[in-house]
Amino acid sequence: MGPAAPYTNRPDYAAAQKAALDLADLLTPQSGAYYDVWLDGEKFMSAYKEDPAVTEARAFNGFGTNFENSPEPIYGAQFLPRKFKIATTVPGDNSVDLFTQDLGVVVIMDETGQQVKGYNLYVGGGQGRSHRDADTFPRLADPLGFVAKDDLLHAAKAVVCVQRDYGRRDNRKQARTRHLLAEWGIDKFRSVAEQYFGKTFQSAAPLPAWQYKDYLGWGEQGDGKLFYGVYVQNGRIKGEAKKALRAVIEKFNLPVVLTPHQNLILRDVEPAAKEEVTALLRAGGVKELVEWDGLDRLSMACPALPLCGLAVTEAERALPDVNVRIRAMLMRAGLPASQPLHVRMTGCPNGCVRPYVAELALVGDGPNSYQLWLGGGPAQTRLAQTYAERVKVKDLEATLEPLFAAWAAHRQPGEAFGDWAARQGFDTVRQQAAAAAAAAARQAPPAAAAAAAASGAK
Ligand code: HEM
Ligand code: SF4
Known part of the structure; x- marks a missing residue:
């Protein structure tokens, strides 16, 4: 998951979104079965090409991360013990709930603010638990450290491989990275991850305080166009509101972003269309932000x-x-x-x-x-x-x-x-x-x- 921020003039957000896509590509099972079952596999595969840097990072086996000659170089025949969640963001924007993720990535820009310098990484966050089972617990991710710009994919692969090789497989309720972190502590996790990474993690870059962000309501994207963040109560759209949203999206051909808070952001709205978009949604019963209780x-x-x-x-x-x-x-x-x-x-x-x-x-x-x-x-x-x-x-x-x-x-x-x-x-x-x-x-x-x-x- 990347930040849903709809800005076109923010290189930091663009870098966080690119990092999320690259990490997803890196770690996607290579068999294609998912796409065959859930999408038109052939169409998807031919339309989408991952960044060659991702292909290269996946194939790289300098530090014993890969199963050689396997169609799944990272996962082999076993895959991971359980789900593995990743989010990326920029300093200060915790819209992705960074500390609840197995791996959290924060883009650190250089002094000019235009180029990526590197990334702070956090590991071992998670939420799911069971009642009356103290061995299952939510946990916040710990800071793993900072890696330079070109090392992100290798570092992420190292983290995933530690979980692959040491995450528990005998008990699925304790099979997430957070259980490994709870057992080992961050220092041991870091030193094992460094063996797969082939480098040391530097100290995490200092960050400003985190904020909750949701990008709701009307805003400027930064390229003259507008975005409209539509609040969707508990992520459920139905009836006339759903029809109105569909009509607006089709009429103005708007790209849609789903947010981690179950809302929708309509992008690329021409300023001239603002009133009509608002009116059409209103007519369908989509309430404006001011009408909702905070x-x-x-x-x-x-x-x-x-x-x-x-x-x-x-x-x-x-x-x-x-x-x-x-x-x-x-x-x-x-x-x-x-x-x-x-x-x-x-x-x-x-x-x-x-x-x-x-x-x-x-x-x-x-x-x-x-x-x-x-x-x-x-x-x-x-x-x-x-x-x-x-x-x-x-x-x-x-x-x-x-x-x-x-x-x-x-x-x-x-x-x-x-x-x-x-x-x-x-x-x-x-x-x-x-x-x-x-x-x-x-x-x-x-x-x-x-x-x-x-x-x-x-
Ligand atoms: C409707 C059927 C759903 C089922 C059966 C389901 C099942 C589960 C289970 C079993 C866990 C615990 C995982 C663990 O502890 O390793 C979990 C966690 C989670 N699920 Fe769902 N889920 C459902 C819907 C959703 C939806 C709609 C969302 C997002 C909009 C979602 C997001 C999450 C998140 C963020 C966690 C916490 C992950 C963590 O443990 O770190 N789930 N879910
Ligand atoms: S959707 Fe709600 S009820 Fe279902 S598994 Fe997740 S937390 Fe439990």
């Missing part, structure tokens, strides 16, 4: 029921209503109507919307029941922790309302919910939430106070 814009849910066979409860269909309730709670806590909060919701612990880096995650643990995870950051750079389990969705207010009240009362100016929870630690958070619940019960009318007492609130 919570919706920042939140994500996975497909879950009825689409996913692993779901134990709702996510995509439930989150819109949950967000309405969360906004009401935030308002009652006296927080501003524009207060941002990153909420993610899944129907099981596999982590498809990367919930374990959200500020507040609802992770399905039974029918209409969720674990609550708190403490991820507003730029998804920190892991959340389990705060509560088996919270029934109908009872969310009982847990969340005192939490939001405590946050409003005890946060530093402008402090995000996840930052507040992580800074204080859960013991303090629980005490403050209990105090907020008790204060609310004292102020409640007698009937509500009696109900609160009956439900165990102190």
Whole structure:
């Protein structure tokens, strides 16, 4: 995955997108079976040519990475123990959730800002876990180091080969790079990877703080044309909105970019067509960004029921209503109507919307029941922790309302919910939430106070 940034005048973004394509080419199975099954294999293969540098890097076997004479020089007959996710980005833009990836790549430009100098690499991030199995856990990627411009493909190959040769194959729940990193630590992983790489990794280049970016709404691409980032709630487009999008895309022949937050970016819109594009989409019921609550814009849910066979409860269909309730709670806590909060919701612990880096995650643990995870950051750079389990969705207010009240009362100016929870630690958070619940019960009318007492609130 590369950043969905639709800019034409940003060599750094262009380099990140090119790196993503090259890495995908490098590591794509060579048999072509995928294309034969899922695409018109013959057409795809003849239309698409990878960069010759990729072909060369794949074939290079100076440090014992390859299976000689195998149709799959990197994978041999075994492939990898499990899925392997890669994202590329530029400094400061964490739209790809870099730290949740098996391999994260950050493009570092030279002093002129025009040429790539090299790449910072991060390894061993991941999300999926199982309930009641402590050996499965989400993990943030560790910094592996910096590599020079021409070394990216060789370094990525080295990382993949370490996982290929040392990743566990006996237990699929522990078969991701994060499990290897957890077992070895980054120093051992780095030194083994260096043997396949044939060089040492340099210290990672210093980076500015990360931000959440989504490129929604109208913006300038940098070549006189516009882009329009369309918010798609939980990635689901249907009915008239789908027809309107299709009509606009076909009429103006617009390239479309899918974003890691399940949104769409329409590119190459002529400024003269802006009004018509907006009007056509509106007529189809595609709401403009200003009409969405900021919570919706920042939140994500996975497909879950009825689409996913692993779901134990709702996510995509439930989150819109949950967000309405969360906004009401935030308002009652006296927080501003524009207060941002990153909420993610899944129907099981596999982590498809990367919930374990959200500020507040609802992770399905039974029918209409969720674990609550708190403490991820507003730029998804920190892991959340389990705060509560088996919270029934109908009872969310009982847990969340005192939490939001405590946050409003005890946060530093402008402090995000996840930052507040992580800074204080859960013991303090629980005490403050209990105090907020008790204060609310004292102020409640007698009937509500009696109900609160009956439900165990102190
Ligand atoms: C609808 C059926 C789906 C099924 C059955 C499914 C299955 C899974 C499973 C089993 C895992 C855990 C992998 C592991 O721990 O190694 C996982 C993780 C994940 N899935 Fe899905 N998924 C589905 C849909 C999606 C969709 C639609 C997306 C993206 C839009 C997605 C993105 C992810 C991501 C980002 C992770 C976390 C990867 C990690 O563990 O690091 N999944 N999924
Ligand atoms: S997180 Fe959601 S989409 Fe992913 S496996 Fe679980 S229920 Fe399915």
